Amino acid sequence: MITFEDVTKRYPDGTVAVDHLSLQAPTGAITVLVGPSGCGKTTSLRMINRMIDATSGRILLDDQDVRAIDPPTLRRGIGYVIQQAGLFPHRKIVDNVATVPYLLGWDKKKARARAMELLELVGLDAKLANRYPFQLSGGQQQRVGVARALAADPPVLLMDEPFSAVDPIVRASLQDELLALQSELNKTIVFVTHDIDEAIKLGDVVAVLRVGGHLAQMAAPATLLSEPADDFVREFLGRDRGIRRLSFVPAKGVRLGPLPDDLVVDADGRPLGWRSDGGLLPYGTFNPERDSLRAALDAALLSPNGAAIAADGDGRAVGVVTRDALDDVLIRYAEKSLEHEPEPGERVAADDHGRAEP
Amino acid sequence: MNWLIDFFGNADNWSGPDGIPVRILEHLEFSAAAFLIAAVIAVPLGLLIGHTGRGAFLVVVSANTARALPTLGLLVLVVLLIGVGTVLPVLIPLIVLAIPPILVNTYEGVRGIDADLRDAAYGMGLRGHQVLFQVLTPSALPLILLGLRLSAIQVVSTATVAAFVGLGGLGRFIIDGLATKAYSDVIGGAVLIALLALAVQLGFTLLNRAVVSPGVRQVR
Ligand SMILES: Nc1ncnc2c1ncn2[C@@H]1O[C@H](COP(=O)(O)OP(=O)(O)O)[C@@H](O)[C@H]1O
Numbered sequence: 001m002i003t004f005e006d007v008t009k010r011y012p013d014g015t016v017a018v019d020h021l022s023l024q025a026p027t028g029a030i031t032v033l034v035g036p037s038g039c040g041k042t043t044s045l046r047m048i049n050r051m052i053d054a055t056s057g058r059i060l061l062d063d064q065d066v067r068a069i070d071p072p073t074l075r076r077g078i079g080y081v082i083q084q085a086g087l088f089p090h091r092k093i094v095d096n097v098a099t100v101p102y103l104l105g106w107d108k109k110k111a112r113a114r115a116m117e118l119l120e121l122v123g124l125d126a127k128l129a130n131r132y133p134f135q136l137s138g139g140q141q142q143r144v145g146v147a148r149a150l151a152a153d154p155p156v157l158l159m160d161e162p163f164s165a166v167d168p169i170v171r172a173s174l175q176d177e178l179l180a181l182q183s184e185l186n187k188t189i190v191f192v193t194h195d196i197d198e199a200i201k202l203g204d205v206v207a208v209l210r211v212g213g214h215l216a217q218m219a220a221p222a223t224l225l226s227e228p229a230d231d232f233v234r235e236f237l238g239r240d241r242g243i244r245r246l247s248f249v250p251a252k253g254v255r256l257g258p259l260p261d262d263l264v265v266d267a268d269g270r271p272l273g274w275r276s277d278g279g280l281l282p283y284g285t286f287n288p289e290r291d292s293l294r295a296a297l298d299a300a301l302l303s304p305n306g307a308a309i310a311a312d313g314d315g316r317a318v319g320v321v322t323r324d325a326l327d328d329v330l331i332r333y334a335e336k337s338l339e340h341e342p343e344p345g346e347r348v349a350a351d352d353h354g355r356a357e358p
Numbered sequence: 359m360n361w362l363i364d365f366f367g368n369a370d371n372w373s374g375p376d377g378i379p380v381r382i383l384e385h386l387e388f389s390a391a392a393f394l395i396a397a398v399i400a401v402p403l404g405l406l407i408g409h410t411g412r413g414a415f416l417v418v419v420s421a422n423t424a425r426a427l428p429t430l431g432l433l434v435l436v437v438l439l440i441g442v443g444t445v446l447p448v449l450i451p452l453i454v455l456a457i458p459p460i461l462v463n464t465y466e467g468v469r470g471i472d473a474d475l476r477d478a479a480y481g482m483g484l485r486g487h488q489v490l491f492q493v494l495t496p497s498a499l500p501l502i503l504l505g506l507r508l509s510a511i512q513v514v515s516t517a518t519v520a521a522f523v524g525l526g527g528l529g530r531f532i533i534d535g536l537a538t539k540a541y542s543d544v545i546g547g548a549v550l551i552a553l554l555a556l557a558v559q560l561g562f563t564l565l566n567r568a569v570v571s572p573g574v575r576q577v578r
């Protein structure tokens with residue numbers, strides 16, 4: 001657990017970047033600090049590994065005040081990933097990843113073996129190990145940055161807008177991979193971003209900061225969407241809060257109807273389309289075991305007849321959710337959410353989108 | 359052409375205390391001594407100033423001095439101050455000449471490194487000296503070597519002045535040749551100096567290939 005106790009940072013020029021911030025980043029969870037540019041996110045993050053020292057207040061790692069630890073020693077025990085990756089240009093990728101193990105005095109062979117493991121873990125080809133950073137794409141460099149931060153297996157990971165500089169498609173896959181990694185590693189992660197969608201996608205807990213380093217609200221993403229604390233948070237969350245909340249509701253509860261006659265499936269039972277006079281019409285699928293209500297609704301909207309096809313893990317059609325059945329669920333959900341907010345545990349980590357076909 | 363044949367073809371020119379091999383050796387001795395002393399002073403100083411950001415004025419002063427100070431004038435000054443008979447009148451001006459290119463390029467090499475790279479290095483838990491030697495220096499190496507090369511070439515070309523104060527080196531062919539109107543000696547000496555400068559250039563090219571990481575962007 002990382003604890004901020006009444007932390008203030010005033011820069012020498014008088015700028016108060018963080019003003020009496022108190023918050024807790026729980027162990028084994030992703031805590032996202034999000035807010036507009038200049039609100040003090042980077043400053044807050046860098047006070048944890050003492051790249052910046054707080055002017056007043058305390059930051060505790062579990063129960064230890066970070067100020068009591070010599071900064072290089074502290075930093076070797078905390079993974080740090082920055083936006084521009086910051087790889088050492090003169091070192092091969094494998095040696096970049098092994099930076100902290102080398103600092104900790106591991107022998108070279110062991111450090112390199114560990115680095116190779118990590119390259120695989122972050123989805124990089126072993127062939128890249130002997131390249132230099134300039135020979136890698138931005139997305140690959142960012143993966144190396146993550147591998148480097150994880151190399152000595154630190155319990156805590158600090159990430160400062162690590163995916164902001166890559167294009168949206170690469171960013172989405174890096175985000176998915178981070179979530180997959182985290183489900184295995186259970187690190188205590190503090191992740192900084194200015195992108196609220198990224199915050200909602202990645203965070204177990206999201207702390208919204210406003211300029212001046214004031215904490216506006218700290219909550220699970222679903223709660224944030226349903227109960228923004230004030231106008232600033234509401235505005236920062238942007239449009240479509242209602243729809244976006246559906247991402248956090250599992251589709252498991254929807255009533256599946258039998259496969260209708262006009263659904264054409266292949267020999268394995270995978271859907272091909274809806275029969276019509278003019279040929280096959282497009283359809284959408286969702287996986288009721290894994291996906292959210294939002295994905296089910298999305299799948300329904302992709303079909304001209306408004307029915308979403310439920311598919312199992314192998315893509316075989318297992319049932320159909322009609323528009324009426326979906327409406328029932330949505331209405332029930334809306335009524336329920338008036339009395340009870342979804343718990344963080346109800347959260348669905350999967351895809352928000354139904355899969356569109358033809 | 360004839361002059362060159364006269365000079366290099368003359369067997370007498372290849373032996374004795376004023377023969378080509380001895381003169382080349384003398385020339386290299388002055389040059390190497392001045393260059394090494396300058397490098398030992400200027401590289402650490404440039405690294406330190408670049409790393410700490412303190413003392414940057416020294417770099418500026420040194421760069422301007424280099425432009426303003428005539429080597430020959432300095433030589434005369436040192437002779438007036440301490441007299442002839444030692445190698446100091448040659449070494450001091452050569453060292454003064456050799457320092458600025460090394461100092462300026464080493465400093466710029468370290469200063470010019472991306473702030474994010476430094477930041478990442480500290481963020482990984484490197485200590486100050488580790489950042490300097492494990493990250494900044496290897497990244498600045500192309501510029502450091504450029505400074506050393508410029509300096510070495512200047513020193514080799516300028517060590518000619520040793521002849522003015524009665525010391526040896528290839529300058530003797532030029533100075534003595536001019537005095538006795540033996541123009542083949544003058545030309546021959548000049549060609550030898552040019553060849554030495556070329557050899558230095560070649561040496562640095564090889565050194566660069568051997569010590570600069572392929573991952574680091576080369577200068578020029
Ligand atoms: N070294 C510094 N000196 C003075 N002011 C700074 C410094 N670093 C950041 N600031 C100011 O502190 C505020 C917060 O900066 P920062 O933590 O980088 O915000 P964010 O990461 O949320 O964009 C900004 O107003 C910024 O201009």
Ligand SMILES: [Mg+2]
Pocket residue numbers: 041042043
């Ligand atoms: Mg920032």
